[in-house]
Every structure is written in C-alpha cells, then in structure tokens.
Amino acid sequence: MTDIALGVASFPVLLLLIFLRVPIGLAMFLVGLAGYYYLTGGMKLSFSILKSHTYSEFSSYSLSIVPMFLLMGHFATLGGMSTALFKAAEAFLGHRRGGVAMSAVGACAGFGAICGSSLATAATMGQVALPELRRYGYSGGFSTATLAAGGTLGILIPPSVILVIYATLTEQNIAKLFLAAFIPGILAAIGYMITISIYVHLHPKAAGVRPPVPMRARFKALSAVWPVLMVFLTVIGGINFGVFSPTEGAAVGAAGTGLIALFSGGLSWGTLGNSFLATGRNTAMIFFIIFGASFYNAFLARSGAPQALSDYIGNSGFSPWLILTIILVLYLVFGCIMDSLSMILLTIPIFWPIISTLDFGLNSTEELAIWFGIIVLIVVEVGLITPPVGMNLFVINSMDRKTPIADTYRAVVYFVASDMVRVVLLVAFPGITLFFLRVMA
Amino acid sequence: MTGYANGKHHALYRAVLRLSQLMAILGGIVLTGLIVLICISVAGRTMNTILHMTVIENSFPVLAKSLLDWGLGPILGEYEVVETSMPFAIMAFMPLCALTGGHASVDLFTLRMPARVNRAIDLIVAVLFAVCFVLITWRMYEGMAAKMRYNESTTLMQIPIWKAYAAALVAAAVTCVVSTYIVAVRLVESATGRVMLRNEGADY
Amino acid sequence: QEVTLKMHQFLPAQAAAPKLILDVWADKVEQQSGGKIKIERYPSMQLGGKPPELASQVVDGIADIIWTVTGYTPGRFPRSEAFEMPFIMTNAEDTSRAYWEYAEKNMLDTDFADMKMIGVWVHGPGVIHSKEPITSVEDLNGVKLRAPSRVTNKLFSKLGATPIGMPVPAVPESLSKGVIDAAVIPWEVTSALKVAELVGNHTEFGEDALYSTTFLFAMNKDTYDSMSDELKAVIDANSGADMSAWAGKIMQEADAPARKIAVDRGNNIINLTPEQVAEWKTVAASVEKDWVEEVSTDDFDGKALLEEAKALIAKHSK
Ligand code: NA
Ligand code: NA
Numbered sequence: 001m002t003d004i005a006l007g008v009a010s011f012p013v014l015l016l017l018i019f020l021r022v023p024i025g026l027a028m029f030l031v032g033l034a035g036y037y038y039l040t041g042g043m044k045l046s047f048s049i050l051k052s053h054t055y056s057e058f059s060s061y062s063l064s065i066v067p068m069f070l071l072m073g074h075f076a077t078l079g080g081m082s083t084a085l086f087k088a089a090e091a092f093l094g095h096r097r098g099g100v101a102m103s104a105v106g107a108c109a110g111f112g113a114i115c116g117s118s119l120a121t122a123a124t125m126g127q128v129a130l131p132e133l134r135r136y137g138y139s140g141g142f143s144t145a146t147l148a149a150g151g152t153l154g155i156l157i158p159p160s161v162i163l164v165i166y167a168t169l170t171e172q173n174i175a176k177l178f179l180a181a182f183i184p185g186i187l188a189a190i191g192y193m194i195t196i197s198i199y200v201h202l203h204p205k206a207a208g209v210r211p212p213v214p215m216r217a218r219f220k221a222l223s224a225v226w227p228v229l230m231v232f233l234t235v236i237g238g239i240n241f242g243v244f245s246p247t248e249g250a251a252v253g254a255a256g257t258g259l260i261a262l263f264s265g266g267l268s269w270g271t272l273g274n275s276f277l278a279t280g281r282n283t284a285m286i287f288f289i290i291f292g293a294s295f296y297n298a299f300l301a302r303s304g305a306p307q308a309l310s311d312y313i314g315n316s317g318f319s320p321w322l323i324l325t326i327i328l329v330l331y332l333v334f335g336c337i338m339d340s341l342s343m344i345l346l347t348i349p350i351f352w353p354i355i356s357t358l359d360f361g362l363n364s365t366e367e368l369a370i371w372f373g374i375i376v377l378i379v380v381e382v383g384l385i386t387p388p389v390g391m392n393l394f395v396i397n398s399m400d401r402k403t404p405i406a407d408t409y410r411a412v413v414y415f416v417a418s419d420m421v422r423v424v425l426l427v428a429f430p431g432i433t434l435f436f437l438r439v440m441a
Numbered sequence: 442m443t444g445y446a447n448g449k450h451h452a453l454y455r456a457v458l459r460l461s462q463l464m465a466i467l468g469g470i471v472l473t474g475l476i477v478l479i480c481i482s483v484a485g486r487t488m489n490t491i492l493h494m495t496v497i498e499n500s501f502p503v504l505a506k507s508l509l510d511w512g513l514g515p516i517l518g519e520y521e522v523v524e525t526s527m528p529f530a531i532m533a534f535m536p537l538c539a540l541t542g543g544h545a546s547v548d549l550f551t552l553r554m555p556a557r558v559n560r561a562i563d564l565i566v567a568v569l570f571a572v573c574f575v576l577i578t579w580r581m582y583e584g585m586a587a588k589m590r591y592n593e594s595t596t597l598m599q600i601p602i603w604k605a606y607a608a609a610l611v612a613a614a615v616t617c618v619v620s621t622y623i624v625a626v627r628l629v630e631s632a633t634g635r636v637m638l639r640n641e642g643a644d645y
Numbered sequence: 646q647e648v649t650l651k652m653h654q655f656l657p658a659q660a661a662a663p664k665l666i667l668d669v670w671a672d673k674v675e676q677q678s679g680g681k682i683k684i685e686r687y688p689s690m691q692l693g694g695k696p697p698e699l700a701s702q703v704v705d706g707i708a709d710i711i712w713t714v715t716g717y718t719p720g721r722f723p724r725s726e727a728f729e730m731p732f733i734m735t736n737a738e739d740t741s742r743a744y745w746e747y748a749e750k751n752m753l754d755t756d757f758a759d760m761k762m763i764g765v766w767v768h769g770p771g772v773i774h775s776k777e778p779i780t781s782v783e784d785l786n787g788v789k790l791r792a793p794s795r796v797t798n799k800l801f802s803k804l805g806a807t808p809i810g811m812p813v814p815a816v817p818e819s820l821s822k823g824v825i826d827a828a829v830i831p832w833e834v835t836s837a838l839k840v841a842e843l844v845g846n847h848t849e850f851g852e853d854a855l856y857s858t859t860f861l862f863a864m865n866k867d868t869y870d871s872m873s874d875e876l877k878a879v880i881d882a883n884s885g886a887d888m889s890a891w892a893g894k895i896m897q898e899a900d901a902p903a904r905k906i907a908v909d910r911g912n913n914i915i916n917l918t919p920e921q922v923a924e925w926k927t928v929a930a931s932v933e934k935d936w937v938e939e940v941s942t943d944d945f946d947g948k949a950l951l952e953e954a955k956a957l958i959a960k961h962s963k
Contacts, residue, residue: 045706048705049694051701053693056695171689206918243823244822244824244864245822297693301693
C-alpha cells in the first residue's frame with residue numbers, strides 16, 4: 001500500500017471506530033498510532049512524537065481561552081444573568097403570539113454574548129425558560145426545539161470556543177473572526193424569531209397566551225441586564241476595539257463575571273467548586289479531542305493524502321462553488337452523527353488547504369478564511385439540532401420528561417430550515433459576513 | 442455528577458471520585474491563578490501607560506516616577522507562565538472526565554445493539570483508554586527527561602520546561618490510576634452483568 | 646540507492662527563508678544527486694508539533710531535516726547566544742561565515758552534538774519599529790515593546806523600555822491595539838506582518854547592527870549515516886561555511902523589499918549617527934558582562950566564547 005493510500009484508508013477505519021462508540025479523541029489517537037506504525041514499520045516514530053506531543057498541545061496561550069470562557073459561562077449563570085436575560089426579554093415580547101418562545105431565543109442570544117459554548121447556553125437557558133414555556137401552555141416539542149435551536153446562538157454569537165479553535169487551526173486572527181460572526185449571529189436570532197411566528201401560525205395550539213407586562217415593570221426587568229451588557233462590552237468590545245488580546249479578554253471576562261456572581265450572592269465555595277468540576281470536565285473533553293486530532297492529522301500529513309486530495313481537486317476543474325457545496329453537505333451529513341468540535345478538528349486541516357487555493361472573488365486569503373470559517377461554524381452547529389443525533393436536542397429533551405424525543409424532532413425541523421436559508425444567504429453574499437471587517441479596514 | 446448507576450457507593454469508588462475531584466479542583470485553582478495573573482498584567486500595563494502620559498508625568502512627577510520605579514507595569518513573563526501552567530491544569534481535569542465518562546463519543550449505532558455487546562465495547566474502550574494513557578504518561582516522562590538533559594527553559598523567566606512537564610506528569614499518572622480502576626469496574630460489569638459506571642456523555 | 650528526506654520548518658512556504666533559501670537548497674541537492682535524493686517539504690509545522698519542538702524532531706528522526714531559530718529552545722544552544730549579543734554582527738553574510746567557524750570549533754560536540762549540521766546563520770540587522778520616533782535611549786522610557794530573544798529582552802529592560810513577551814504572529818494585533826508601542830525585528834519579517842502600516846518610525850543603527858537572531862539548519866544523524874558515500878558527498882558539498890554565508894546573505898537581501906514598503910509609505914526612517922549609537926553601546930556592554938557572568942561555569946567559558954565570536958566576525962568582515 002502506498003503512503004497516500006494508507007492515509008486515505010485510515011479515514012473509514014476511524015469512522016468505524018467512532019461509530020462503535022470509541023471516544024472520538026481516543027479513536028483518532030489510535031488510528032494515528034496504527035497509521036504511523038504502517039507508515040514507518042514500527043512504533044519508534046510515534047513514541048518519539050509522543051515525548052512532547054501531549055505537553056505541546058496543552059501548552060497553548062491562545063487555547064487557554066477555552067477553559068476561561070467555559071468558566072465565565074458558569075459564573076454568568078451563578079450571577080443570575082441567565083434569569084435576568086430571560087425575564088427582560090419576556091417582559092417585552094412575552095405577550096405576543098409565540099412571545100415566550102421568542103423571549104427564550106432573545107435570552108439565548110444575550111447569553112451567547114457572554115458564553116462561548118452552545119450546549120452550555122442551551123442547558124442554562126433550558127433551566128430558566130423551559131418551565132416558563134410549559135407554564136404558559138407551549139407544547140413540549142415546540143418548547144424543547146426552540147431552546148435547542150436557541151442554544152446554537154451560544155457559539156454563533158461571539159465569544160465562541162469553536163471559533164478560537166478554528167482560528168488556531170487556520171492561523172487566523174481570533175478578534176476578526178469574532179467580529180465576522182456578529183452579523184450572522186444576529187441574523188440567526190432574527191431567523192429563529194420569524195420561524196417561531198410561522199410555527200405558531202401553522203400550529204396555533206402549540207403556544208398559549210400571556211398577558212402583557214406594564215411598561216414600568218418592563219424597564220425594571222431590562223435594568224437587571226446591565227451586568228451582561230457590561231461583560232459583553234468589556235470582553236468583545238475590548239478584544240475588537242480596545243485594549244487587549246483575546247486571551248486577556250477571556251481572563252478579564254471570567255474575573256469580572258466571577259466578581260458579579262460573588263456580589264450577587266451566587267458564588268460560594270460550593271458553587272465555585274462545582275464550576276471548577278464542570279469546567280474541568282468539559283476542558284478535558286475538548287483538549288483530549290484536540291490531542292487526538294492533531295496526532296491523527298500529523299499522521300495524515302505525513303502520508304501525503306491531504307496534499308494529494310488537494311492537488312486532485314485543484315486539477316479536477318470543478319468549480320469552486322461546487323467544491324464548497326460538497327464540503328458543506330458533508331458537514332451537514334456528518335453533523336447528524338458527530339459533534340461540531342470533533343468535525344472541525346478532524347476536517348479543517350484537510351479542507352482548508354483545498355479551499356484556500358480556490359477563487360471565490362474575495363479580496364484576500366484572510367477574507368476567505370474568515371468567511372469559510374463562519375459558514376462552516378454555522379453548518380456544524382446545525383448538526384447540534386439535526387435529528388437523529390443532536391446534542392442540544394438531547395440535553396433539552398432530557399429536561400422535559402413528558403415530551404417524547406420524536407416531538408422535539410418534528411418541531412426542530414422548522415429551525416433547521418431557517419438555518420438552511422441563512423447558510424444559502426451567507427454563501428451567496430460573502431459581504432454580509434465580511435461587512436464589519438471591510439468597514440473597519 | 443457521579444457516574445455511579447445503582448446508588449451503591451463503594452468505598453473504593455468514593456476514594457477514586459474524591460481523588461479525581463481533588464485534581465479537578467487543583468486544575469481550577471491553577472486556572473483561576475492564571476486568570477488573576479493576566480488581569481494583574483493587563484491592569485499593570487494600563488497603569489504603566491497612564492503614568493507615562495505627559496499630563497500625569499507633569500502633574501504628579503514624584504508619584505508617577507516612584508510607582509514606575511517600583512515596577513508598575515505588565516508582567517513580563519505572563520505568556521510563559523500561562524503556557525507552562527496550562528498542561529498541568531488540563532491534565533488535572535482528565536481523571537474526572539474519564540471517571541464520569543465525559544469524553545465525546547457517538548452512540549447512535551450502538552444504541553440498539555444487545556446489552557452484552559455494549560458491555561464488551563465498554564470493556565474494550567476502557568482497556569484501550571487505560572493503555573493509551575499509560576503510553577502517553579510514559580512518553581511524557583521521556584519527554585521530561587529530554588527537556589532536563591537539554592536544559593530547556595522559557596525565554597524570559599527561564600522557567601525550566603522539565604518542571605512544567607513534571608507537574609503535568611503527576612496529573613497524567615492520576616489519570617492512569619483512574620483509568621485502570623475503570624477497567625476493573627468494566628471487568629466486574631462483564632462478569633456480573635450489572636451496570637456500575639454510566640457514561641454521562643459530553644456537555645460542552 | 647534513493648532516499649526521500651522530509652524537511653520540516655515553521656514558516657509558510659512563500660516566506661522569504663523557505664522560498665529563497667530552503668527550497669533553493671533542496672532543489673540544488675535533488676539536482677546534484679541526479680534525482681537520487683528527494684526532499685519533501687513540510688512548511689508551517691505540517692508534520693505536527695510546535696516550533697520549539699523542531700530541534701527535538703530532527704534528533705529523534707521525526708523530520709530528516711529541520712530549520713529553526715535557536716532561541717525557540719532557550720538553554721539548549723547556550724553557545725549560540727554569543728552571536729545574539731547587541732552590536733556584535735556586521736553584515737549577515739560575513740557574520741554567518743564567522744558563526745559557522747565558531748560553531749564548528751565550539752558547538753558540534755556540545756550544543757549540536759546530536760545533529761548533523763548543514764548550516765548556521767544570522768538574519769539582517771534588527772530594527773526598532775515604533776509608533777513614536779526613537780533616537781536616544783531616553784525615548785525608550787516606558788515604551789512597551791516586543792523583543793525577540795532572551796538577550797534583547799535584557800537589553801531593552803536596561804534601556805528603560807517595558808518588554809512584553811509574545812509570539813511574533815501576535816505583533817500586528819498588539820501594535821494596532823496599543824498593547825505594544827514598538828516591535829524589534831529585522832526588516833524582512835515586517836512585510837508579512839504589515840508592520841509598516843502600523844507604525845510610522847523605524848530606527849536603524851547606521852553601520853552598526855542592534856542585534857541578530859541565529860538559525861540552525863540540520864539533518865538527522867542516522868539518516869545521514871545511512872546514506873551512500875555518493876549521496877553523503879552531495880549533502881556535504883552543500884553544507885558548511887559557504888552554505889551558511891550564502892543563507893545569511895540571502896536573509897539580509899530579503900530586507901530591502903520590505904524596507905522599501907516603509908519608505909514608499911513615507912514612514913520616518915531614523916538612521917542613528919555613530920555618536921548616538923555610542924550611548925546604546927554603553928548599555929549593551931553591560932548586557933555582555935551580565936551574560937558572561939550568568940552563563941560561565943567550569944566547562945563553559947563565556948568570556949572566551951564571546952571574544953572568539955568577536956574575533957571571528959572581525960576576521961571575516963572585510
Ligand atoms: Na457565544
Ligand atoms: Na445532529
């Protein structure tokens with residue numbers, strides 16, 4: 001078997017292991033080990049690589065953002081920010097048709113602005129909003145689907161853990177990626193609200209009604225949101241316009257959110273310890289995938305397979321748009337079964353070199369990297385809510401024991417459709433994503 | 442948080458859980474320390490900039506000078522401290538993640554397989570994970586020896602790299618212990634057919 | 646007999662050093678071997694790992710050939726620091742030739758004992774790129790700057806600046822955000838980082854050179870030993886003093902187009918007079934003294950190494 005064939009053959013083997021429930025990081029590591037074995041006829045090379053591989057993958061200043069943002073999300077919840085956001089959104093939107101669901105989406109968007117992860121956003125807002133939705137007569141399927149979809153805003157709206165990882169993989173500027181994600185994130189929130197209107201129009205029984213809240217109470221609810229706004233402006237504003245690097249922004253944000261949690265009385269030794277445990281568990285999960293993926297990808301690079309694939313596609317004469325479409329469809333298909341982080345870590349080192357050589361009429365490779373990154377981010381995030389395997393669906397559905405998962409599946413299709421519309425828009429008009437970057441340049 | 446399914450908490454399980462939690466808390470403390478360090482550095486840099494502004498230098502010359510002479514400014518080696526501390530923090534998070542089945546996996550295709558097959562998969566995965574972690578830890582030890590031999594350090598603060606390796610190595614060793622324990626549990630599960638440790642799945 | 650060698654380094658393929666030195670060298674070796682040596686090029690750390698690991702990768706055989714900055718692994722190549730002392734280099738070609746001779750005498754059995762050396766060289770004179778003009782040492786007071794090496798960080802601390810540690814790719818963003826006010830790098834690196842667009846002033850030191858950074862280009866020992874005598878001869882013919890001097894010359898030549906970008910933008914290029922430089926050299930002398938004190942042990946004569954480096958540079962600089 002040639003080296004390239006070995007590299008190509010490793011991929012189905014990897015998928016087989018993953019489908020047999022081998023943890024994804026472990027599967028990539030094992031296939032990488034076996035790959036090196038066949039490539040070099042022994043274990044010597046992989047043993048040499050492993051001397052420093054683990055340390056060097058974990059020893060990253062820019063990736064230290066990941067646990068910091070995760071911790072920040074926990075502090076934000078302890079500080080009551082999720083509740084405050086939902087109450088404020090509900091005060092303004094709750095009395096409309098489908099208004100409580102819209103409030104949930106709005107609160108998800110707000111929480112997404114201070115939390116870097118989708119599942120954390122879904123889970124946190126689920127705890128706050130799900131009981132309210134059910135109380136006002138929203139159907140179980142519709143409520144859970146709304147929150148699952150709303151959760152994806154956690155990663156679309158900056159800060160975003162996955163964008164940090166994409167930035168390190170493609171050597172792009174984290175701050176610029178955050179800036180570019182902003183408009184697509186807002187579009188997503190608006191799209192979900194429109195979806196909710198359509199849904200309640202088609203299924204009038206799926207949503208109850210709630211009386212309006214007096215104006216004074218509305219503004220009182222709004223005034224409780226200031227810590228969220230302050231944290232967002234400090235972190236994202238600070239990174240984009242102001243004074244510090246993304247890592248510094250994450251640290252300042254985590255510290256600030258922690259102080260807010262402390263002063264609001266939500267932070268005790270017990271809750272602090274639990275935040276550490278939850279942050280630690282997720283950090284370990286993410287970095288174990290990073291560890292396995294980089295090991296596997298180094299093997300792939302050595303086999304020459306990605307280079308051969310890139311050359312083949314470059315010489316194939318396919319149109320760039322066709323190639324992009326194929327890649328996006330692949331992400332959608334795999335998104336039905338795999339998590340977004342693993343997909344990004346596994347595929348970007350293969351796909352980005354291909355995309356970077358194609359001409360989409362953009363001004364620079366940087367623009368291309370940012371535009372592609374945002375679209376991929378959205379497509380892989382759709383995977384979180386596409387049946388059958390969508391982590392957000394599972395997390396939210398498990399909070400509502402009375403709702404069968406099939407009900408959630410049926411309702412979430414509308415939100416997936418909204419995502420599809422947005423992807424087509426952003427692919428067709430790169431200027432939407434690149435608007436702020438071009439204005440600031 | 443515990444992954445113990447049937448509520449019967451063995452003393453051994455409790456000990457392993459405590460150990461994993463202790464490591465994760467240590468990791469959290471280090472992470473918090475880094476956050477505080479970065480905040481101090483940012484504050485120092487901002488103050489340093491302000492004190493060097495002409496207005497301030499002219500209005501409060503003595504104060505500005507003494508504060509600056511005292512060393513008010515960014516922390517020079519902030520970057521290095523973060524990079525040498527992160528491996529320990531992340532490794533310290535590994536035992537808890539392993540024990541509570543926190544690693545991301547795809548269970549769509551195994552859901553409908555018989556319980557016996559799933560138990561076999563659990564056992565094989567546990568063994569593979571333990572073997573891999575022992576391998577990782579052993580190679581990291583060799584890596585530490587090499588860094589020691591070559592005398593490598595960080596640029597500014599000259600922190601010996603091997604010490605950062607050593608810290609991460611301790612946490613990796615704990616993960617080896619925990620993953621060996623999981624293998625033992627899976628063996629008992631296979632023999633008795635009882636489910637003892639649940640996979641909780643990822644929640645990122 | 647045919648061999649395939651994997652060449653690994655940290656910069657993108659189109660950067661100056663890979664394009665103008667490493668690839669040219671590899672093409673030449675391939676051609677002179679009559680096609681018996683094939684060199685696969687892996688830019689941007691494609692074989693995995695981070696830049697500081699390159700040195701270990703070539704020792705362990707993860708890569709057959711590597712190019713790296715000695716300063717990426719501080720402490721590992723202590724003798725190379727003599728060539729990074731302030732105001733020690735003349736021009737990159739002659740200094741690189743001197744560096745090879747120095748390395749051959751002092752480093753092949755020590756710092757470089759585990760690798761087969763192809764070349765060692767330095768880049769063109771380092772320049773201060775700053776927002777506010779810097780002519781005197783006094784102008785550095787409180788300037789937050791990013792300096793490239795252990796030695797230069799000490800130098801700028803002594804000069805009154807506030808060094809901030811960060812990797813090179815972070816420089817443009819840090820400059821634009823005001824995290825730093827100045828960056829110290831050779832001209833060649835400024836074009837990729839678009840430094841000329843971010844600062845308006847560039848301080849050069851006339852006939853003198855503020856500092857340089859040392860590079861190493863090396864091969865795995867076992868790989869080399871396993872080659873036939875014929876192919877070894879091809880590698881040998883493309884290693885050593887001439888190769889090093891050529892690489893240094895190309896490095897310095899790559900400065901010109903980048904410098905032109907700044908000139909064309911109308912940036913302020915400050916060229917210090919020998920009198921002005923004298924003030925900087927006084928501080929630099931104390932950095933040398935500190936270094937000698939710090940590194941000297943029973944089997945490491947810092948003073949002698951430094952003197953020898955200076956003598957060799959003088960000998961080769963005509
Ligand atoms: Na977010
Ligand atoms: Na899915």
